[in-house]
Amino acid sequence: MNNATMIQSMSRTYDTALIHDAAVCTSQAWHALWTRSHCEQLVHDQLAAKGFDLFLPMIDRWSRRGGLRHLIRIPMFPGYVFLHGVVDKASYVEVVKARGLVRVLGERWDRLATVPDGELEAIRRIVDARVPALPYAYLREGQRVRITRGPLEDVEGILVRTKPNRGLLVVSVDLLQRSVAVHVDCTWVVAA
Secondary structure, three states, X not given: OOHHHHHHHHHHHHHHHHHHHHHHHOOOEEEEEEEOOOOHHHHHHHHHHOOOEEEOOEEEEEEEEOOEEEEXXXXXXXXXXXXXXXXXXXXXXXXXXXXOEEEEOEOOOXXXXXXXXXXXXXXXXXXXXXXXXOOXXXXXXXXXXXXXXXXXXXXXXXXXXXXXXXXXEEEEEOOOOEEEEEEEEHHHEEEO
């Protein structure tokens, strides 16, 4: 292969990479921004002032300070703010300059992790409806969990099946290769 053929081949590869990168970066998507503790509002305000489309879902929570109870607004997902839009290299650099930002989730500026539109639309509808919402542990079937309240407090096992408020906890004796299952209240379960 001579130099002209090699340069032409490299040029085609480079053009294909540019087209691929442009295709990746031109779609509107939701991205998650990881912030320092208690810096969600700071990051939101800085980036909103720069014209970025952001979403910081907040919920109401009772707080006790000085013996009095106050209703305060806290982030629904502590440590995270959501950014919507096309993120090219220039806008990525502007985003990471924000004080209080740890990083944008993803491998690098052109391969950012995205959050499905449907998931954030559901969160937005919950926030807009102003219905009482509580942070809830992300539990999936097959995960090792621990009971936090009730007669089975501190018992660990595997969560096998979940319904909105009930789950099936399996506790095993490995030596005997036997298990027992019990129905538990999923609000009493945390990841082990």
